[in-house]
Amino acid sequence: MGTYRKGNAFYKKSNRKNDDPGHRNMIIAITSGKGGTGKTTLAVSLFHYLAEAKNEPVQLVDCDVEEPNCALFLQTEKTGEHRVDIRIPVINPEACTFCGKCHEICAFQAVIMLPPASFIEVVEEQCHGCGACSYVCPEHAITENDREIGKISFFRYREPDDFLEGRLKVGSALQTRVIRELLEQVNSRGTVLLDAPPGASCPVVAVISQADYVLMVTEPTPYGLNDLQIMVETVRQIGKKAGVVVNRTGLDYAPLYAYLQQENIPVLAAIPFHRKYAEAYAEGMILSEAFPEIREMMQSIVKAIGS
Numbered sequence: 001m002g003t004y005r006k007g008n009a010f011y012k013k014s015n016r017k018n019d020d021p022g023h024r025n026m027i028i029a030i031t032s033g034k035g036g037t038g039k040t041t042l043a044v045s046l047f048h049y050l051a052e053a054k055n056e057p058v059q060l061v062d063c064d065v066e067e068p069n070c071a072l073f074l075q076t077e078k079t080g081e082h083r084v085d086i087r088i089p090v091i092n093p094e095a096c097t098f099c100g101k102c103h104e105i106c107a108f109q110a111v112i113m114l115p116p117a118s119f120i121e122v123v124e125e126q127c128h129g130c131g132a133c134s135y136v137c138p139e140h141a142i143t144e145n146d147r148e149i150g151k152i153s154f155f156r157y158r159e160p161d162d163f164l165e166g167r168l169k170v171g172s173a174l175q176t177r178v179i180r181e182l183l184e185q186v187n188s189r190g191t192v193l194l195d196a197p198p199g200a201s202c203p204v205v206a207v208i209s210q211a212d213y214v215l216m217v218t219e220p221t222p223y224g225l226n227d228l229q230i231m232v233e234t235v236r237q238i239g240k241k242a243g244v245v246v247n248r249t250g251l252d253y254a255p256l257y258a259y260l261q262q263e264n265i266p267v268l269a270a271i272p273f274h275r276k277y278a279e280a281y282a283e284g285m286i287l288s289e290a291f292p293e294i295r296e297m298m299q300s301i302v303k304a305i306g307s
């Protein structure tokens with residue numbers, strides 16, 4: 001009988017390298033309830049500001065693995081890449097006695113078996129590579145092959161600051177696994193910015209659970225408020241400190257501010273809706289580099305967070 005694999009991130013409680021109190025870092029997760037709110041704009045602006053302002057290392061980690069796009073704004077040099085694999089079981093029907101143990105233990109219904117037809121197979125797309133079926137098989141009928149589910153790329157920004165990107169392989173649904181492996185690479189010192197995926201589902205929880213502070217980006221619309229409320233609930237359940245950046249202010253939506261006041265959630269910055277920002281974004285510019293007023297906002301955010 002086999003053993004659960006070491007290094008299987010799926011079962012890890014914490015993967016932070018900064019558990020040593022002598023090597024404390026500050027991790028800020030940047031989130032938004034939905035895509036298109038300005039989360040990446042804020043992440044790269046904050047990264048650029050911190051890289052210029054801090055003497056210690058600053059790291060940006062693009063955890064939006066389905067659609068990573070921080071790299072579009074940064075002039076970086078790629079320094080490495082590694083594959084993220086899972087171990088996919090392969091069942092030998094000759095050795096299998098169709099006892100059903102692998103089928104029963106699989107939490108993802110990935111083992112299909114039809115004993116009368118002597119048929120047993122693993123549906124790769126549903127398999128999470130947890131190793132449980134191999135572990136329970138009494139006949140040693142299960143071997144395993146590597147299957148790529150994504151990639152992690154390493155980039156140098158400006159010494160000593162770096163940038164990491166996780167990218168999910170097209171067709172794979174294992175975002176959280178790629179994110180967990182990405183999070184194992186975060187710096188143990190300095191400031192780390194995690195650009196989280198949009199929404200409030202498992203991949204986002206995986207990111208914010210590693211953070212010291214959650215910066216939630218929203219916009220003053222009914223949709224923005226609705227998504228923010230879900231995000232606030234999630235962040236509170238995990239027990240993280242949090243603040244809000246309101247993007248595209250101008251056509252202000254009063255219920256958003258009433259909610260923030262009622263819930264005692266600080267607004268750390270309000271970025272006005274302005275054509276010049278939209279044009280700069282479309283040209284791949286970093287707003288805090290292009291506009292002094294945005295740089296000042298980044299400075300206030302950092303001061304408020306205490307990074």
Ligand code: SF4
Nearest residue numbers: 106127128130131133
């Ligand atoms: S490795 Fe885990 S997820 Fe995949 S088939 Fe086996 S029990 Fe199911």
Ligand code: SF4
Nearest residue numbers: 096097099100102137
């Ligand atoms: S646990 Fe092993 S022997 Fe039992 S059904 Fe699965 S592969 Fe076959």
